[in-house]
Amino acid sequence: xxxxGVETSCDESSAAxxxxxxxxxxVIASQVxxxxxxxxxxxxxxxxxxxxxxxxxxxxxxxxAAGRPGLVAVTVGPGLVGSLVVGVSVAKGLAWSWxxxxxxxxxxxxxxxAPALEGRLPAFPFLALVVSGGHTLLAExxxxxxxxxxxxxxxxxxxxxxxxxxxxxxxxYPGGPxxxxxxxxxxxRAVLFPRAMIGSGDLNFSLSGLKTAVSRYxxxxxxxxxxxxxxAASFQAAALDVVVRKxxxxxxxxxxxxxxxxxxxxxxxxxxSWLAEECAAQGLRLVFPSPELCxxxxxxxxxxxxxxxxxxxxxxxDQDVYPGLAFGS
Ligand code: KG4
Ligand code: ZN
Numbered sequence: 605x606x607x608x609g610v611e612t613s614c615d616e617s618s619a620a621x622x623x624x625x626x627x628x629x630x631v632i633a634s635q636v637x638x639x640x641x642x643x644x645x646x647x648x649x650x651x652x653x654x655x656x657x658x659x660x661x662x663x664x665x666x667x668x669a670a671g672r673p674g675l676v677a678v679t680v681g682p683g684l685v686g687s688l689v690v691g692v693s694v695a696k697g698l699a700w701s702w703x704x705x706x707x708x709x710x711x712x713x714x715x716x717x718a719p720a721l722e723g724r725l726p727a728f729p730f731l732a733l734v735v736s737g738g739h740t741l742l743a744e745x746x747x748x749x750x751x752x753x754x755x756x757x758x759x760x761x762x763x764x765x766x767x768x769x770x771x772x773x774x775x776x777y778p779g780g781p782x783x784x785x786x787x788x789x790x791x792x793r794a795v796l797f798p799r800a801m802i803g804s805g806d807l808n809f810s811l812s813g814l815k816t817a818v819s820r821y822x823x824x825x826x827x828x829x830x831x832x833x834x835x836a837a838s839f840q841a842a843a844l845d846v847v848v849r850k851x852x853x854x855x856x857x858x859x860x861x862x863x864x865x866x867x868x869x870x871x872x873x874x875x876x877s878w879l880a881e882e883c884a885a886q887g888l889r890l891v892f893p894s895p896e897l898c899x900x901x902x903x904x905x906x907x908x909x910x911x912x913x914x915x916x917x918x919x920x921x922d923q924d925v926y927p928g929l930a931f932g933s
Contacts, residue, residue: 605913608666608673608698609906610658612691613683613711614738615645617657619665620902621673622910625720629668630896630903633657640777644767645737651686658694665902672702677909680708680919681929682738688925696921707909708919711900712739712931713751715866717911718893718904726862726891731855734931735847735875736867736900737763737778742807742854743931745864748911751932754854755807762843763869765811769818769839773832783840784872786833792841794834795821802846807854814842844875852882863890870898 606628611618615638620630635653639645666673678695681688699706716732719725729746731754740757760768763780770779775786797817800810818839822829829835855863863883869875870892883890897904 605675605910606669606671606673607675607677607906607910609902609904609909610662610676610678610691610695611711611900611902611905612654612658612687613679613681614687614900615639615650615653616900617654617661618900618902619658619662620906621665621668622721622903622906623669624910625723625907627721627903629665630901631661631665632896632901633661636778643771643777645684647684647686650684651690654687654690658690662694672704674704675910675913676704676706677709677906677913678706679711679714679905680923681710681926683711683927685925685927688927692923692925696923700921705913706919706921706923707913707917708923709905709909709912710929710931710933711905712741714904714908716743716745716864717908718866718897719864719891720907721897721903722893724891726864726889729860730862730864731851731858731860732864732866733847733851734867735762735865735869737761737767739867740809740811741931742851744858744860748908748915749917753931754858755809755850757809757811759810759812760815762811762847763867765815765843766869768815769836772815772819772822773836775832775836780869780872783836784874787837787840787874790831790833790837792837794830795838797821797838797842799842799845802849807850809846809850811843814839840874844878847875848878848882851879852886852888855883855888856886861888863888865890865892866898868899871895
């Protein structure tokens, strides 16, 4: 079935055409340049930029096929309310004018289904680690509508921690890719930052203290501080140490052999290689999508939306948006 996916939950306007799991188009207009000057996403600017971008993005995505989609899948949450409203309104307009069904999708759940577009979604049940600018959680995915959160961040998301630390080190926005690049040739043992909650006995995370520790170190060390690249690599080592350990612990605790990594931070090379190594050591299989399917995109929304449709889910044209939509709800 030809499915149109629409995604506008944060700062990417995206539309994708997917036939079954075959991706025909996945057009993404990023607003990152608009928000860079502010060091983070400004909700009103994001909503207005979606208003400008979404129709051209849809036009380009739809030009990938001659036929009309039989389904519209759209992100209804979580995300920024003004941004979500743009995508959901456009999706409704198309579903109504084409007279085809519409199905609502949870953005964070969609990240866990991105490997489907590369034919690599494991059989249920699997463990999902979703790490992005807004979310950090571990979940057992037993089905398209049967998911259980096993652990989550109690404060900052992992991508948010990268972005905040990069900002305080003067590395610009978004910080994740910069820290990733700088860390490749740097010393991750230069500064020993705290591994918060590593022995907490549960699967939750806390990342805001780490940002404070980096800030304190920079202030206290002054001119004697380690090179910025080494500080960045040391921050990354501390953050990922906890994430990798808890992910492996979750899979073993739950007896899950397959692990899916998703979300923007899943682009991170150190996270990919470290988690792959630890999973292999425990006999676990790790799957992560190509970088363009890790960051926000509409193809993953179509992939999950299509599956939800097959399970009987439909949304009415009075569908609302849910900025705080819970995973697995
Ligand atoms: O999934 P995403 O595109 O948007 C959200 O739903 O939040 O994730 C964006 C986040 C940003 O915080 C960005 O810094 C982070 O993903 N990110 C990375 C890398 N690429 C993107 N973090 C670490 N290493 C990367 N290579
Ligand atoms: Zn996302």
